């Protein structure tokens with residue numbers, strides 16, 4: 001291994017401490033290898049021997065002398081021997097001294113040599129120190145190199161680990177990528193390239209720097225590739241999931257379409273067969289129909305001619321028998337009642353006629369004679385412009401010329417009694433004079449409820465004020481109305497806020513009777529619907545009047561012209577047909593179901609073959625709605641959970657929701673709408689009287705699309721329709737995911753259809769009355785009118801409609 005090689009080299013160069021000490025000792029102990037060392041040692045030894053000999057001799061000599069003197073007498077003979085020995089010792093002493101000197105000389109020589117050696121030794125020591133320093137430096141460098149080597153090794157190992165991990169991660173990604181896409185082969189190739197690169201990297205493993213760079217490069221590349229693979233894997237996974245979802249949706253839709261296609265194909269085939277059969281039958285019938293039509297038309301023509309002749313004869317007979325007189329092409333009637341000119345004019349209009357208009361002298365003479373010479377009011381007046389006399393034009397005849405003006409009595413018209421605006425044919429002569437039209441008639445005083453002060457919260461009696469006002473005489477084209485039924489509707493609460501100022505007469509519709517008329521479209525006695533507000537009487541020109549349907553059946557209360565066969569009924573019809581576009585078999589929810597609108601909504605939906613769920617606020621109303629044929633009804637005020645009751649009533653949810661109440665009720669319904677559901681926002685009665693904002697919280701939805709209830713506060717609306725800021729909830733999530741359609745509407749949008757729609761409502765109502773229609777045909781709640789001492793309904797007590 002490379003590592004081992006490096007270690008060997010390193011340790012081979014490394015001096016051991018033991019060896020270093022060895023160098024020092026070799027200078028002190030290996031003296032026998034040097035001559036100067038040997039000489040010095042010998043000299044030292046000789047000195048020691050000499051010293052020992054001198055000491056030994058002196059000891060010996062002292063003993064001998066001592067012994068000699070004591071035994072002088074005994075050992076005189078040995079004196080000579082001693083002297084000899086002394087001489088010999090002297091000789092050897094001299095010899096030794098010589099030798100010592102020689103040794104001293106040699107010692108000096110050796111000392112010199114030793115000094116030289118010492119100098120050389122010092123030089124060597126210095127050199128050794130220098131070497132030691134260099135060695136230390138080298139050691140340091142080596143250590144640094146070692147450290148760098150270790151760091152690099154570690155880095156390489158980490159890179160290797162990362163590389164291995166990346167390689168490991170890359171493999172499963174490669175596998176999933178291969179599974180997910182057709183590009184598997186390309187990725188496989190790139191994988192092989194990577195593997196090759198890895199092998200090359202392995203080969204270049206020995207050069208750390210290069211290897212590091214290569215590894216880093218390949219690591220970065222792999223990381224990038226892995227990220228790209230990860231990204232493309234994520235993208236593909238997402239795309240696959242989306243495709244999977246849309247695939248499922250499409251499969252479902254396709255299956256449904258296939259099913260309905262098959263059903264339709266079958267139905268079409270059956271229809272095709274029956275169409276052919278019917279076409280044949282139709283052709284045969286058409287032929288016989290054409291023949292019969294011709295015959296019928298001929299008969300009809302003959303019949304019409306005969307009918308006309310008969311009617312004409314009948315009319316003449318009737319008229320004659322009821323006092324009418326024919327002169328030339330006109331009929332004349334003489335009333336025996338005493339009335340003013342104005343009242344007589346009314347009386348004529350009631351009879352479908354008008355005050356007499358004279359077109360010729362002959363006619364004037366006939367009237368004079370036939371009347372038995374009575375005073376006769378003429379349809380001649382200058383009420384529009386003083387001094388400009390004209391014939392009345394109540395529509396019965398075309399505009400007449402005015403030949404009568406040539407028959408004025410002398411001095412007439414003179415306006416003698418001021419306001420003599422009408423003409424009379426004198427009983428005494430054939431002449432005309434003028435008189436006041438209102439003689440004998442009384443002025444009409446109307447009573448009206450006004451808005452005394454704007455409502456704060458629920459309306460109260462003190463918000464209203466009863467006012468009397470004298471009405472002007474109706475003029476040509478005008479009518480005088482008398483209220484029969486007034487309506488108190490929820491819309492008045494928010495509308496008054498913007499459309500009215502304090503002191504104005506309360507807005508509202510009424511059924512009124514025409515009691516004076518100068519407008520042939522509205523004869524006296526007919527009933528109209530007028531938007532003139534809460535008044536007892538009113539004079540108007542008829543432009544805004546809607547006649548109640550002709551031939552209104554006697555057994556249907558006229559008050560329904562303000563209910564089921566009036567604006568509320570129309571609202572119900574348009575909300576269902578135009579906004580909800582309701583279809584047979586669908587499930588509908590309606591709240592405020594026992595009200596004027598709600599009760600009709602439920603009944604029309606039943607007529608159309610739908611399943612109807614209704615909510616009302618009392619048990620009596622609940623029973624009433626059951627009688628009307630609603631499928632499921634409950635009292636929303638007494639149920640434990642509105643949410644649960646709604647779900648029980650329609651476990652599969654609601655296709656259509658006719659919204660009358662708004663606020664919290666609406667929040668609870670929203671999650672229970674079915675996909676593609678439609679919501680007709682007709683009203684929001686629960687919010688009209690708010691003084692503090694309602695807090696609308698959407699409960700956590702079944703779908704789980706929203707995890708957190710949503711709330712919010714709408715700032716006070718620009719329109720000022722609502723005095724109190726409205727709070728959430730925000731319904732967007734439901735609208736989006738259930739693909740709902742929510743549309744507000746006002747019934748006036750379809751004004752052009754009102755007449756035909758009223759006839760449809762009346763037809764449903766009549767079917768019910770006569771029992772000819774389905775059991776679900778229409779019934780309508782009536783109005784409760786509470787009379788007061790004032791003679792006007794109490795605006796607060798009549799605030800709620802109910803059924804009777």
Ligand SMILES: NC(=O)C1=CN([C@@H]2O[C@H](COP(=O)(O)OP(=O)(O)OC[C@H]3O[C@@H](n4cnc5c(N)ncnc54)[C@H](OP(=O)(O)O)[C@@H]3O)[C@@H](O)[C@H]2O)C=CC1
Pocket residue numbers: 489490491567568571592593594595596597598615616617618621660661681682683684685686687745746747748799800801
């Ligand atoms: N868009 C349009 O063109 C029109 C809209 N409308 C709207 O239709 C709705 C119904 O009108 P209409 O049938 O004439 O009214 P009604 O006066 O006949 O009935 C109203 C009923 O609403 C219910 N109600 C009243 N207050 C509340 C409340 N706070 N919370 C829940 N329910 C309440 C009561 O029934 P209960 O006892 O069952 O609670 C009440 O009897 C109203 O919102 C009105 O504004 C009406 C006509 C036209």
Ligand SMILES: CCCCCCC/C=C/C=O
Pocket residue numbers: 490491507508509531567682683746747
């Ligand atoms: C003065 C009669 C106006 C009738 C308009 C009714 C529209 C109702 C709207 C909401 O409640």
